[in-house]
Amino acid sequence: MTEAQETRERILEVAQRLFAERGLEATSVRDITSEAGCNVAAVNYHFGGKESLYVEAFRAMLGPLRDQRMAMIDELMARAPAPTLEEYLARFAEGFLEPLADESLGRRFMLFVSREITDQKLPTGLFLDEFIRPLITRAVSSLDRVGVPMTPEQSFYCIFSLIGQLLHAVKGQHMSEQLERTGAASFDLGGFIEHFVRFSAAGIRACALGAPIPETVLTGRES
Amino acid sequence: MTEAQETRERILEVAQRLFAERGLEATSVRDITSEAGCNVAAVNYHFGGKESLYVEAFRAMLGPLRDQRMAMIDELMARAPAPTLEEYLARFAEGFLEPLADESLGRRFMLFVSREITDQKLPTGLFLDEFIRPLITRAVSSLDRVGVPMTPEQSFYCIFSLIGQLLHAVKGQHMSEQLERTGAASFDLGGFIEHFVRFSAAGIRACALGAPIPETVLTGRES
DNA sequence: GACAGAGTCAAACGGATGTTTCATATTGCC
DNA sequence: GGCAATATGAAACATCCGTTTGACTCTGTC
Numbered sequence: 001m002t003e004a005q006e007t008r009e010r011i012l013e014v015a016q017r018l019f020a021e022r023g024l025e026a027t028s029v030r031d032i033t034s035e036a037g038c039n040v041a042a043v044n045y046h047f048g049g050k051e052s053l054y055v056e057a058f059r060a061m062l063g064p065l066r067d068q069r070m071a072m073i074d075e076l077m078a079r080a081p082a083p084t085l086e087e088y089l090a091r092f093a094e095g096f097l098e099p100l101a102d103e104s105l106g107r108r109f110m111l112f113v114s115r116e117i118t119d120q121k122l123p124t125g126l127f128l129d130e131f132i133r134p135l136i137t138r139a140v141s142s143l144d145r146v147g148v149p150m151t152p153e154q155s156f157y158c159i160f161s162l163i164g165q166l167l168h169a170v171k172g173q174h175m176s177e178q179l180e181r182t183g184a185a186s187f188d189l190g191g192f193i194e195h196f197v198r199f200s201a202a203g204i205r206a207c208a209l210g211a212p213i214p215e216t217v218l219t220g221r222e223s
Numbered sequence: 224m225t226e227a228q229e230t231r232e233r234i235l236e237v238a239q240r241l242f243a244e245r246g247l248e249a250t251s252v253r254d255i256t257s258e259a260g261c262n263v264a265a266v267n268y269h270f271g272g273k274e275s276l277y278v279e280a281f282r283a284m285l286g287p288l289r290d291q292r293m294a295m296i297d298e299l300m301a302r303a304p305a306p307t308l309e310e311y312l313a314r315f316a317e318g319f320l321e322p323l324a325d326e327s328l329g330r331r332f333m334l335f336v337s338r339e340i341t342d343q344k345l346p347t348g349l350f351l352d353e354f355i356r357p358l359i360t361r362a363v364s365s366l367d368r369v370g371v372p373m374t375p376e377q378s379f380y381c382i383f384s385l386i387g388q389l390l391h392a393v394k395g396q397h398m399s400e401q402l403e404r405t406g407a408a409s410f411d412l413g414g415f416i417e418h419f420v421r422f423s424a425a426g427i428r429a430c431a432l433g434a435p436i437p438e439t440v441l442t443g444r445e446s
Numbered sequence: 447g448a449c450a451g452a453g454t455c456a457a458a459c460g461g462a463t464g465t466t467t468c469a470t471a472t473t474g475c476c
Numbered sequence: 477g478g479c480a481a482t483a484t485g486a487a488a489c490a491t492c493c494g495t496t497t498g499a500c501t502c503t504g505t506c
Contacts, residue, residue: 023342038485268453
């Protein structure tokens with residue numbers, strides 16, 4: 001149990017890191033086993049193949065991180081004084097982006113997610129059913145309780161806008177070293193979160209009002 | 224010139240489609256040549272290698288589409304009555320998402336872009352310097368002329384939010400068949416553009432006002 | 447007709463990949 | 477100790493990959 005399963009855990013750890021960093025096809029079994037300090041056959045012995053290892057590496061992160069995010073939302077919703085929309089968005093962004101700061105499980109998972117959205121490698125349904133859909137459902141229902149009631153369709157589009165911005169920030173940070181190396185505006189995570197909260201709060205409130213687009217009903221709005 | 228260069232064009236056309244759809248590593252030279260109806264050696268003869276073909280396939284789309292987008296922005300900015308923010312955003316979204324509707328060059332290019340943001344395969348600088356940066360620069364400067372003056376940093380973050388939402392929409396549509404196949408809310412492009420305009424117009428105006436958000440909100444701590 | 451060059455093709459090359467085989471070592475149990 | 481199950485390792489296996497080779501066909505020129 002001790003020595004034997006340790007190899008399995010070591011492979012899983014290295015696989016999570018390399019798959020997240022380089023993707024499925026750019027990571028060879030030999031890359032993993034050489035870093036894990038074991039034989040190539042160990043992957044097939046413990047996991048049954050490269051593809052199964054990829055799924056297992058994803059699964060091992062999926063449950064804990066999804067539940068952690070949901071718990072964060074639930075905790076926020078259960079507060080005695082209902083949180084403001086700004087509070088809600090700030091926590092939403094932090095829960096999304098905070099793991100990216102350090103070399104953590106959360107960072108790896110977000111890179112996985114980012115990759116999986118671009119092109120799907122996991123079995124159909126796993127990613128969508130066990131992560132995306134529960135999270136969207138929870139997020140949509142939670143929007144109703146921060147003072148901006150909407151139709152389900154409006155909520156869905158708003159969540160879509162939030163996640164789009166945050167996923168782009170994931171990559172923006174990943175590209176930041178190149179951006180700032182060439183002298184352009186550098187990407188500051190704290191600054192972006194502040195922007196995200198202000199931008200999205202106004203956007204959500206505008207959608208809740210439900211005014212048709214051409215009208216300039218928002219021109220005189222104050223913060 | 225006729226028969227000879229036709230093979231080159233056929234390879235380039237198939238390469239654009241397959242690279243956009245599957246990515247660089249998931250597309251083999253033999254996949255391309257078999258669909259193009261020629262020998263594997265033709266790729267190396269006409270393009271010098273797989274990687275060069277990838278770059279060439281991207282370059283062949285880059286110039287026209289970038290210029291088209293910039294021309295669209297310029298045309299909008301040159302109007303006698305300055306466009307409203309809503310008009311500006313609607314055109315911005317259409318220019319971004321319209322190519323996705325059909326099987327066009329624009330669609331392939333956006334899939335390329337989407338892929339390249341996730342993990343870079345093109346030579347450093349090509350993608351960033353010849354597409355991203357010019358577009359951001361143009362977009363940032365154009366924001367000043369629709370009645371919402373901001374600091375460069377504010378503009379940059381706002382453009383970031385816009386592009387994040389739109390790129391996510393690119394993938395959202397790509398995943399839409401799966402989403403609606405499982406009975407969830409389907410992704411409607413027209414509906415999303417309408418939402419995008421309302422959401423983003425309010426967000427941009429809120430950022431232009433520039434009221435700072437209380438620190439206690441961002442950190443989640445009580446004062 | 448002879449020649450040169452461009453373009454195409456089947457075939458093979460060298461390398462990397464995921465996987466399997468089989469021998470060996472270790473462990474737990476009687 | 478004996479033994480079966482578990483785990484590991486070196487090597488081989490079967491593909492697939494991008495690329496190269498060399499022969500072949502065509503075309504235009506002299």
